[in-house]
Amino acid sequence: MAAKTTSPSSQPTLKTYLTWTTIAPLIALVLLAITWGSYDLGIVPVVLVAIALAGAVLAAVHHAEVVAHRVGEPYGSLVLAVAVTIIEVALIVTLMISGGSETSTLARDTVFAAVMITINGIVGISLLTGSLRHGLVAFNAEGTGAALATVTALAVMTMVVPTFTTSEPGPEFSTPQLVFAAISSLALYAMFVSTQTRRHRDFFLPVSPDGRPLKADEHAEPPTNRETITSLVLLLVSLVAVVGLAKVESPAIEDAVAAAGFPQSFVGVVIALLVLLPETIAAVNAARRDRIQISLNLGLGSAMASIGLTVPAIAIASIWLDGPLNLGLGPTQMVLLALTVVVSVLTVVPGRATRLQGGVHLVLLAAFVFLAINP
Template sequence: MSALVLRQIRWTNVAPLVAFVALLITWNWHPPTFVSILLFALLVAAVLSAVHHAEVVAEKVGEPFGSLVLAVAVTVIEVGLILTLMAGGNSSETLARDTVFAAVMITVNGIIGICLVISSSTDGIARFSARGSTGALATVAALSGICLVLPSYTVSNPNPVFTPSQLAFAGISSLVLYAMFVSAQTGRHRSFFLPVDMKGRTIHTTPANHNPTLRSTIKSLVLLLIGLISVVGLAKLLSHTIELGVTAVGLPNSFVGVIIAFMVLAPETLAAIRAARNDRLQVSLNLALGSATASLGLTIPTLAVAMIWFPGELQLGLSPLQIVLLCLSIVIAILTVLPGRATRLQGGVHLVMLSAFIFLAANP
C-alpha cells in the first residue's frame, strides 16, 4: 500500500514539471496533430496533479482558505490567458466576455449541479450552509449584473461597451465586492463557509487523512502553480488547433471561450467532485461560487487597466439570449441554496441549464 502511495505522489510531482517543460519547448509553435494529442494528454495529467496538490494545500490551511487558494490561482492564470490571446491578436473583442460568462455558467450550473447529484446520492438529501452560499451567490449576481448585463443597456456607446469612466467604475466596484466577499469568507463569518453534517451543524474539523508538513505544503503550492500555468499555457498553445476544430465543425467563434473556460476550470471541477464524494458539499460550493466571484471580481478590473494599452474596444455586454440564460441560472441557484439542503432534482435542474447553455452556445 505504501509503495502505491509513493508511486502516486511521485507521479503527481513529475506530471506538472513534464507539462511545463513541454510547454517551454513547444511555445510559439504550431504543433502537428500527433504532437497536439501528446500535449493534450499532458494537459490532462497536469489537471489531475493540480487537483492533488490543491487538496494538500487545502488540508494544511483548512477551509475556506483552501478553496480560496485554488480559486484565486486559477483566476489569475485565466486572466493571463485572456491577455495573452488578446495581445497575440488571435481572439475577438468578445473573448473576455465569452470566457468569463462561460466560467459563471459552468460554476453556477455545472459544478454545483454535479456535486449536488453526487452528494445526495447516498442519503437522498445534500446539506450545506445556506448563510455562506447565499452570500456568495448574491456577490456573483451583483458582479454579473454590473460587469456583463449593464454594458448592454448603457446609452453612452451604441455598442455593448462601457465608456472609459464606466469601465473604471465597474472595475472598482468589482474589486470592492470581491474584497468584501473574501473578508466575510475568511474573517468574522468564516463559519458560514464551513461544511455541515446531516443535522445542519457546522463541522470545524477537517478529515484526518494526513497532516501535511510545512515543507510538503510549500512543495505542493509550488507544483500547484506550475501545474496551473502548464494547464493554461498548453490550452493557449492548443487554442489554434481548437479554433480550427471549432471552425471545421461549423461552431461559432465564440465557442472558443467556452472551451477555454472548461479547460481552466477543470482542476476546480475535479476538486469539487472529490469534496462532494467525501460528504463535504460546502467545500464544493465554496469552490464553485468562489471561482465565479474571483473570475468576475479579478478579471474585470485587470482588463479595465489593460485596455489602456490594448487597441480596440472591450465588449462585455451579453446578448439578450445570454442575459436570459444568466437570469434563469441565478434564480434557480437562489431557489437551490436558500433552504440549505437539496436533492438530486435540484442538481439535475442545474445540469439541464448547463446543457442548454452549451447547446445554445453552439447553436445561438
Template structure:
C-alpha cells in the same frame, strides 16, 4: 524514520514532463504531437487537484479553496490580458465571452454535477446557508453590473462602457470582491466552514506536514501555469476541430474555459463524493467571484492604457440563460440542504446553454 508521507512521484513528474512537452512545441514534431500535449495536460490537471487538496487540508477551510480559486484566476487573467495585447481589435469581446463561459460552467455544470453526485450517493447534503447566500448576492451584483448593464447605458452606443463608466465598474467589482474575501476569511469565516456531516471521512484526518504543503503549493502553481499554456497552445487545433464539425467558433471559448476550470471542477467533484458539499460550493462560488471580480478590473486597466474598446454587454439569449441560472441556483440553495433534483435541473440548464451555442 519518515515523519510524513512524501508526495506521490507522478504528481511531481507529470508537470515537469508537461513543461518539457510545451517547450518541445518549437521543434515542430507534427500533428500527432497534439495528442501528447493533450495527455500531459490531463495529467497536469489531475496533479493540480492532488496538490490543491493537500494545501487545502493543511490551511483549512475556507483558505484552501480560496487559494485554488485565486491561483487559477490570476493565471486565467494573465492569459486573457496577453491575448488581448497581442490579438488587437478582434479580441474586444474576449474577456466577456470567457467570463460568461466560466460563470455558466461553474453555476450550472460544476455545481449541478456536485449536487447530482452528492444527492445520488447521500440523498441529502447540508451546507452553511449564510456563506452561500453571501457569495450569491455578491456574484449577482457583479454579473449584472458588468455583463448586463452595459446594454442599457446611453453615454456610448453599443454594449460598451465609456472610459469613466468602465473605471467605475472596475472599482466597484474590486470593492465587492474584496469585501467578500474579507467576510469569508476574517469577519464571518464560520459561515464558510463545513457543518458536521456523517460520511465525511476526512473530517478528522491528520493534516500534512508544513514542508509537504509548501511543496504542494509550489507544484500547484507549476501545474496551473502549464495547464493554461497548453490550453492556449491547443486552441488552434480545437478551433479547427470545431469548425470542421460545423459548430460556431464561440464554442472554442467554452472548451478553453472548461479546460482551465478543470482542476477546480475535479476538486469540487471529489469533495461532493466525500460528502463535503460546503467545500465544493466554496470552490465553485469562489472561482466564479474571482473570475469576474479580477478579470474585469484587469481588462479595464488594459483598455484605459491601450485605448482599446472592450465589449462587455451580452446578448439577450445569454442574458436570459444567465438570469435563469442565477434564479435557479438561488432557489436550489435556499434551504441549506440539496438533493438530486437540483443537480438535474442545473445540468439541464447547462445542456441548454451548450446546445444554444451550437444551434443559436
C-alpha cells in the same frame, strides 16, 4: 544520555519527491515551453500535449487538496479558485493585447462561460454526485447565499449594465464607467473574501443535514510545512501548464470546431471547460466525501474571482488595447443568466438539496452549451 535519533522513514528521500504528482507538472511545463507559439502541431504533438494537460489537471487537484488539508476551509477553496483565475486572467489579457480589435468580446465570452460553467456545471455536478451518494446534501445557506448575491451583483454590473448604457455606442462602457466597474468589482470581491475568511468564516464550513458543523476530515495527518510549500509551488506550476497547454491546444480545438460546423466563439467555451477542470474535479471529490459546502465554495468562488479579477485587469489593459471592449451580454445570454440566478436562489434558500436540484443546474449548463453551438 543517548543521542536522539530520527527514524529514516521520517526523513524525506528522493523517492518521496519522484511521484507522478511531482513529475507530471514539470513534464507539462517543459512541453509547454517547447510548443508555445507553435500554430501547426502534428497529430503526435497534439496527443502528447493532451496527455500532459490531463496529467497537469490531476496533479493540480492533488496539490490543491494537500494545501487545503493544511490551511483548512475555506482557505483551501480560496487558494485554488484565486490561483486558477489569476492565471486565466493573465492569459485573457495577453490574448487581448496581441489580438487587437478581433478580441473585443473575448473577455465577455470567457467570463460568461466561466460563470455558467461554475454556477451550473460545478455546482450541479457536485449536488448530483453528493445526493446520489448520500441521499440529501446540506450546506450553510447564509454563506452560500452571500456568495451567490455577490456573484449576481458582479455579473449584472459588469455584463448586463453595459448593454443598456448610452455613453458609448454598442455594449461597452465609457472610460469612467469602466473605471467605476473595476473599482466596484474589486471592492465587492475584497469584502467577500474578508467575510469568508475572518468574521463569518463559520458560514462557509461544511455542515450536517441538521445544521451542525462537521469535523474536519481526519483520514490523514496534516502535511508538514515543507510538504505544503512544495505542493503550493507545484500547484502553481500545474495551473500554469493547464492554462498554457489549453492555449497550445486551441488551434487543434479551432480546427475541430470548424470541422463540426460550430461557431468560432464556441472555442472559448471549450478552453474554459479545460481551464476549470481542476476545480471541477476537486469539487466532485469534496461532494463524494459529503463536504458539499466545499464544492459550493469552489464553484461560486471561482465565478466571483473570474469576474472580480478579470474586469479590473482588462480595465488596466484597456490603456494598451486597440478597438472597442464589448462587455455587454446579448439577449439570449441575459435570459440564461437570469434563469441561472433564479434557480440558484431556489437551490440555496433551503440549505439542503437533492439530485433534482443538481439535475436542473446541469440542464441549464446543457442549454448554455447547446445555444453556444446553435445561437
